[in-house]
Amino acid sequence: MKWLVVLGLVALSECLVRVPLMKVKSMREKLEENGMLKEYLENQAKFLSNDQKKDMTSQSLRNYLDLAYVGLISIGTPPQTFKVMFDTGSADLWVPSFFCITSSCYKHRRFNHKNSSTLKLPPEPISIVKIRYGSGIVMGMLVNDTLKIRDLLNINQAFVLTTWEDQAFGYFVPFDGTLGLAYPDLAKAGGTPVFDNLWKKGLISQNLFAFYLTSKRKRGSMLMLGGVDHSYYHGELRWVPVTKQRFWQVALDSISVNGIVIACYEGCQAILDTGSSVVNGPFEGVLLIQNIIHAQPSLCDKYIIDCKTIAHLPDIVFVIGGVNYPIPARSYIRRVAFGSCVSTFSSFRDRMFSSNTWILGDVFLRLYFSVYDRANNRVGLATAI
Template sequence: MKITAAFLGLAAAIASVQAAPATSGLAAAPLVQPKTYTLPVKVNPQFSRSAKASVWKTANKYQKYVQSKKTSVLASTGSVNMTDVQNDVEYYGIVKVGTPPQSFKLDFDTGSSDLWFASTLCSSTCSGKTKYDSSKSSTYKKDGRSWSITYGDGSTSSGILATDTVNLGGFSIKSQTIELAKKISSSFSSDPIDGLLGLAFDSITTVSGVKTPVDNLISQKLISQPQFGVFLGKESNGGGGEYVFGGYDSTKFKGKLTTVPVDNSQGFWGITVSSTTINSKSASSSFSAIIDTGTTLLLFTNSVAAKVAAAYGATDNGDGTYAISCDASSLSPLSFKINGATFSIPAEDLIFENDGGSCIAGFGYASLPFAILGDVFIKNNYVVFQQTSSPSVQIASIE
């Protein structure tokens, strides 16, 4: 799902949070386990923050709904230096496509399932993008079927399908279906990413029957474990981030992982949050939630958001966002009880934006029947997504 946050304008609408740039090198380190690879992600220094936009895009994206044991270990391969002017708003990774490979900046999104990017078929709307050129790839094969995505806020992307070799984290996925954009809307045009890599389930791909890159990593036996681990860094701690396909990076979290069953009936990584507490006091009872790397904020159901806001003395802005105290020392951490374990968001991360002494909370609402645990949650808690016949996620605190 893609949801980006920016408080004073609808800057990039990819149907949720968008990804971000930043360049840096990787410090090599030996792999403890074979068939596991760490993929760095980078942050966009130019993206504009907007909590209001994030809430609005999320509501529209999901508008039809409106009303531990460690099994794989990876030694750290280093971190990616981050230029995060907008303070952890979005992340992107480099994916290579074709033979010889062409590199693209893609937003990694566990809330959607399509793999698409700009191509030479694209009109002037793709100006400034890196464009895939099928004539330069010996492994390109024409498909011919059309695809079109329309997001709730009016953002669109459309084109034709093809297949090619996709290199994801060092693994060469053969005959991966790719979506070549012929036209993208202005919100995509102004964003630094070249496209999107969906990491949700294939039941929600735009074209029925298309297998996701993770599907093919598994079916082509390129990874040892049907899982990927996600670490999103914080600018305050030096930034960076990594996606690990086929395993996870145990150096990025403390304690043990808690396994949580996933409900993927809607195509998302859905879990149940048993309760939330603030300063040892209950803030809400149980609710359903989606873990989504493509959303910047924590977006609760309306009723849960109202209770959490009341506990913090936050004021409803009437647009899905809340005004909150700018003094983090006056706020208590927000804790989530999930499958018997507790995971917390520190007070400083509950302040999303400080605009001249007026602050916007890192949580909001979007009139949805489920909550969305976006990057505000994920950058504080390591998540391993396990795509098995009975899917689950494993979560551990980063701090």
């Protein structure tokens, strides 16, 4: 039996494509350093307020304030390289275009359509695609071109060339575009999402992908496409079914501290989000956690903690599929400028999610290697090395 397990792990690791990810300063950190976070949050609150009456079903899971990891792709012939977020919280691929004249686009690498011999523009009249996020809006046109991710060459991939980007995607955003890895039902632009194309065209050997995220080395993090390298985790993968095939959403049994349930009393939902560096949750549950860890409210929605108390604070335990996944204080507390420390638990700023949903960003995913199995609609978790 042991040999069968070993052979299975070897099979999963064969023919996988490794995409290095770079840990970058989040937009929140950059705004804080430049004294602009308060103004940004005020503008974002106005955007969300004005957006209340609009169709929220068109919105993807994304608030770029806390993005922490990005990787490289290339598009076109000859290839043009872009820094993108590989995002389990959305399903579209977009990059800025030379057609885009907003200041947000000028701050990033833009795709020059004239330099690609393989670009296929849509027939006229060209319709504009709008993708709405928690942070703002991008608009553009759906085109097709060759996409390269490491050694994978995906010919005729549909993606959006943006012609307008909200100011939220400006100078302080540490990426050029996004590559969504959520379920196709979440795609808003049309066309087949990237991962689905890789599988349908036989470019990957397994219909799954995995993330290893680390803060120890800037280039140590990894996206694995088409397989799993078991040397990146300890023990065995624990599998849980996806409960709703849009986001990578699973059932969350409870949240506890020192063996006492403090939130999600009767079960709730959790979404695994590679595009966030925090844990988001309902206001009441997050406030209770802040009180337990003695975090005090401060400016710009921050909760300040005495750095000297980190060694004495309890683990926050998320129970998924009957398995405890603790987050220790050294992981959920972040050191910021001037020697202060802040909590990385945050409540939702909008009404996109119900009161029983939590979003587990890289605060959680740095601790637990995660596998996203489209073939069986399940998520696997194991302790990361």
